[in-house]
Amino acid sequence: MSIDANHRPCLPTRREMLSRAGGGFGSLALAGLLSDQGLLANAGTSALSPLAARPAHFAPKAKSVIFLFMYGGPSHIDLFDHKPALKKFAGKKVSESVDTKGARSSGGLFPSPYKFERHGESGHWVSDRYPNLARVIDKTAMLRGVYGHSISHAPALFELNTGQIRTGFPSLGSWVTYGLGSHNQDLPGFVVMYDYRGGPIGGAPNWGSGFLPGAFQGTPVRSKGTPILNLSRPGKLDQDSQRQLLDYAAHLNRDHRERHPAEAALEARIESFELAYRMQAAAPEALDLKSESEGTRKLYGIERGKPGQYFGTQCLMARRLVERGVRFVQLYSGGGHGDNNWDAHGSITGNHNKHCAATDQPMAGLLEDLEQRGLLDETLVVWGGEFGRTPQKQGGGGRDHHPFGFTMWMAGGGIKGGTSYGETDEVGYHAAIDRTSVHDVHATILHLMGMDHERLTYHFSGRDFRLTDVAGKVIDKVIA
Template identity: 45%
Template sequence: MSATHFSVSRRNVIRSLVSGSLLMPGILSELMAGESPRDSAAANGPLSVKQPHFAAKAKRVIFLFATGGVSHIDTFDPKSTDGGRDGNGKEKLMGSHFKWQANQRCGTVVTDLFPHLREQLDEVCVIRSMKSAHFDHTEAAVGMHTGSATFTRPSMGSWISYGLGTVNQNLPSFMVIAPHLPYGGTQVYASDFLPAYHQGTRVIPGTQPIENLVPRSKQQRVQELELGLLSQFNSTHLQRRQDDSNLAARIKSFETAFQMQTAGPEAFDVNQETDATHESYGLKRGETSSFGWQCLVARRLAERGVRFIELVDTGSRPNWDSHGEMKDHIGLAKSVDQPMAGLIRDLKQRGLLDETLVVWATEFGRTPAKEGKNGRGHHGNCFSIWLAGGGIKGGIVHGETDDIGRNIVSGKVDVHDLHATILHQMGIDHTRLTYRHAGRDFRLTDVHGKIIREILA
């Protein structure tokens, strides 16, 4: 197509949109000049890159959340006590249902539920002394994500998006890959009082991860002109309502949606990966709904500059909430063990692990006493999580529980401490990352939180 023909076509498009009479001369000249509506947005937009408070160890976070309450006793803090009773003589104790072994290089122990992950434990810091203030699924899950189980607060991913922005304006700064929502629903990735463009974008594993992502027309230049015109009107409208964050968020969401039409499908297309990479994640070629797919997409999003990526492992329903039978953990662990190990190994091989903080967590652990036939109840007094990469010491264990896994003996870590540490690795002082709302300054860690310096490399 000749330049002259194309110029005429653009004029026809613009005139067809606004009948030739509603367009201000300044807007018309900009569009005719072919100026991209995104040129200035990337440099000055609400998600533009912001400088951290100090040099960061990590550039991004991949947060793996196992909903339902994974038993620490049967995974990362195995106990052998079985058949006895607790100190009150009322509850029958039940030790780990599974055998355990140590990683031969670092000595960290994990049960046979995670044989693949065991081989990567020299890159992992296991925290056995996490404590939750709540025993209810919803409160504990929301607390793990937002730092508050009793009041609506922004999620950790939203705070990091707010504090640092994103290096890729063609993708959201905060993405959540979730086949089903965990306890707490959308609150686990909500932005609450932070500007709405910091809310997580949900991706549903499958053949169409985000609805309507494929452009409706192959004439991309025509669509750019339409959106360029819309951008000019939106900008004028927003200037008269500069304190309306919801309007700004809606405008930004439409801009990001357009940009994702190109960047999104490419990022989700794991068929570009080699057979060896698929095998590493335990992923069959063409499969789009497994946790292996989630983990591989997470690595691809990390490479492309997404700041915070959460993967929600809800199991296959029932989730990890094993009240009646601990053998339920077998299938649940099998679906995530190799993908998680593959993610750590792949990030390391590509030189990304040092600058990517990988965190695996659940909302609470499970009781050392038997419940039902061979199950366990909710237990927030102590449970296990793990971290890898992003300036965290690998091959270590932090904290200790008692002989039966009921209480913390040393190294207690609460959710505020975990959040403070994650922010620290991202170059953020958790006491300085604040947002003014309802007459006072709020922060992710509220008035709490101490950095777990013992685990920092």
Template identity: 45%
Template sequence: MQFPHPDLFDSGMTRRAALKSASAGFGYVALAGMLGQQLPKTARASEIAPLAPKKPHFTPRAKRVIFLFMQGATSQMDTWEYKPQLQANDGKVGPGGGTLTASKFKFSQYGETGTWVSELYPHVAQHVDKLCFLRGLHTDTPAHPQAVIQLHTGTALASLTRPSMGAWMMYGLGTENQDLPGYITINPPPNFGGAVNYGSAFLPAHFQGTRINDTGYLPNLQASAPFALQRKQIDLIQSLNRDLGRQPNAPDELDGVIQSYELAFKMQGKVPELLDISQEPEVVREAYGVKPGPAGSFARQCLMARRLCEAGVRFIEVCHPGWDQHNNLHQGLIRNSAATDQPTAALLADLHQRGLLDETLVLFGSEFGRLPTSQGPDGRDHNITGYPMWMAGAGVKPGFSYGATDEYGQHAIEGRMHTTDLHATLLALMGLDHELLTYPYAGREFRLTDVAGNVVKEIFS
């Protein structure tokens, strides 16, 4: 599908609470990055403008990340991993016990690389020569909540909530667009960690992700007061700050720079327009498979991700839940792939045509994979010992596979990558050294990869 050229196209309220309400949360996040323009020169740069663009540790290969998260664990041997031995030994006892179960879906080779892809993903299959497969991933826990949290924050330990990987990138790099948050998550799952997966934990709050939904509206915008009332709130804040500014103990810098929230207030008019995909030409919406209702949710998310990417958002996550298929595997895979195949392919094509794929890293995957053996009449259980993800775009080799699982797709045997290795590699692609990206808290220096993580340079272009 060819895309058109982009050129076608109450009085007791505290001041801080009122500010958050008046700027609808969205502008409040970006506001924190604008304050440096009017603060004393003696303040530290990190305190003055924490969201301003920062110099990376070394030359980055990618400017931004789009993470397509398939929550629930996609069955790899039915989608991206063709295993002839599994097909040939259907019904036999596997090496670790259990009944080996061949995939019911046909695999074919695509592209100049001859990469095997299931019939479930015919649209993405047309782009295999752009993809870089990581086939030797493994993680620590087979429980969804812990694994999802580990994928997003680097640890599954419940003793201390850690910052999400998007928050770490914001902390390390700042944002490209001071009118927008640098980290946006669309339709994040409410369970399996919830807000922990896009939170900032002990990092300052302005590094956390901003949650939106696939209809293009922010929850805070929907719940905000009428425009005229918001204007009265702002006028009240201005009056309060002018009075308090005359006192010996003046408020902190966020409350003191009253002019900045005027800009945040104005952003309410810009944000809905940016997220309104109805502005896109019909041919573009058709290419993504945009349709009304839940069936078109992922397509809307992908198109919104491209628009946010174009506007300079640093880290964007979109989510498709429902891959936890211990039963009804066959029909579940058909349903989920139908919802994600065309939009994913369209996103890759659209980014490529606009010249954005050369500076944007796309990551596609789940918290873990599935076993090659059956569970009940039509299901597969969790597998944390070997599963794939793929990347595309900035900084990675196209048409390349790194690592491998055994002949049945159960254990990673070559190019093994732990979740910490994935995080170290993602940070490196963004120009950040995972060992240097630290934050002092509770008497020690914390980092996304904790005390582990190796950068897999073999996949770098």
């Protein structure tokens, strides 16, 4: 046993013990061999730079994703899924003709209070709540037969974000960055920007990395106040002093690293401080809208006192992030509780008038701006909420949660604009034709990003996991 005068306890360290026992380098060599042969499930990701860009399975159609998440449950029947039969059956009980799957709403069928019209060459139906989106509706592929498995917000959110109604599974954005890395090493690869009124129910598991390495978790960015937490130095520390401190730490960390050659995490940690230092400069620039012209801000509806100012800010930040190579950005419209999100139990008009106005110009502006900048071809824009809303009335004029059939849409990267897939039944209750599971939506998104959802796996708990579990089919009909 050696006596090291610099250590108070005169015992070998665990690593010294292991390396003397001969196990350290043996297992290191084994890991190297397995990794070289691609036998480790995550061999594609480097422990040193998990966000380094990696090749896709096949030529990708899209480079980045912007996911517009309408938290609370936007009503398909009042936005995109026109159901004139509801007028005919107004006030009638739905349970006489439809298996309601035990859903709780007992009100009569309730025609949409909004006017519907066909728009563009596609003839997509859009209600009068979305006049600006209607102008650019030909860019979208409508999925009108999506269904989920939970009638409650949190599990439904988890399903749309992770494919499972339980927590603990990696989110779509995590899978995408795990598979592909990111093109910007000065910013996180997966950014989540929630509503200024708060995050969605269920919180971080919605953008968590589950059993995937934590480097792939979404980094929350706030649309009000400091966008990324801990980005600004504490008051008493200036930039030069911090740089000098980090250089000092790097010296010590490198010496320490030499004493522990088998530990890749030590190198990764040295790297993470460099990324963090770079983020302090890169992130404020990426998220600062001052350099955007008045015209651009107006395009997104960012005007003080106008309904689009907050979601417009989020959309414009999202464009700036994907422009800088960030792989996956998820924006939440609606936060907190009650009518602060799309959960229109009491009144469709009272709730949706407000949220539609807040998102209409920003979404249309985002699609137009991406196109003008040549970014729409490589940016996949996805719109949806955790479920739709019941065709029946709840209370005075609201609608309840409804996972059995609802609408999502996609536009941009690899999407054939003007197409549609899936239909609900006559009253908009069940997805009836070309029923589309959330796994199908996820499989399609991965496909557009150049990944085969059956080959994107991670070994955990004794088996290879997929985002799409043992299901999912790519919706070819909406792909260009």
